[in-house]
Amino acid sequence: MSQTVVLGVIGSDAHVVGITILEQAFSAAGFDVINLGVQTSQEEFAEAAVAHDAEAVLVSSLYGHAEQDCQGFHDVLDAEGVDALTYIGGNLAVGQDDFEQTRETFEDLGFDRVFNSETDPEEAIAALRQDLQITTTEAERATISS
Ligand code: B12
Secondary structure: OOOEEEEEEEOOOOOOHHHHHHHHHHHHOOOEEEEOOOOEOHHHHHHHHHHOOOOEEEEEEOOOOHHHHOOOHHHHHHHOOOOOEEEEEEOOOOOOOOHHHHHHHHHHOOOOEEEOOOOOHHHHHHHHHHHOOOOHHHHHHHHHHO
């Protein structure tokens, strides 16, 4: 059975290339991808996750304001009754000098996994398969049958 991920760029951020690549990579890996595009509000993520019964919400941010944009994000998801994994990735801080600090900041905000801008999409796909306990064989079968 295919698993659904909701993907988007949060806040006022308009960087589109990264999520386009992520959409292609997750689709090729057998996931159903709901791409909300750029400049997506917290509420739009939550509504899409509910509407599509998503297993995961993938948030992208490149422009350096991710921490502000993600304040209260998990409260909004909880209020809508979203029960999904949450990942965030991109250029999450201005500068990116200490990624471990950045990771901690976003884990404290409630994200299950935090990725930097060097992340290969395959790494995030492997992490999601692991978190959703999908074996590679099942995922490959989903790709073939879709
Ligand atoms: C192209 C670009 C633009 C274009 C965007 C065009 C468009 N519509 O996409 C334009 C010119 C519009 C632009 C504007 C701005 N930009 Co700009 N931009 C870039 C640039 C050069 C490339 C981004 C890109 O496309 N990369 C290619 C893709 C493939 O890589 P990616 O986006 O990093 O995505 C990958 C990973 O990050 C990761 N990933 C991303 N999200 C997620 C999410 C998850 C869950 C996971 C697992 C992985 C993941 O996987 C992706 C695929 O491999 C970068 C510098 C750079 N080299 O990264 C600056 C950069 C992102 N921009 C920057 C800035 C500051 C801005 C502006 C604020 C500038 C300004 N003062 O106006 C504005 C913001 C406008 C806005 N509202 O968003 C800064 C951000 C600084 C920071 N975070 O510390 C950067 C890093 C440049 C810099 N070194 O200063 N930008």
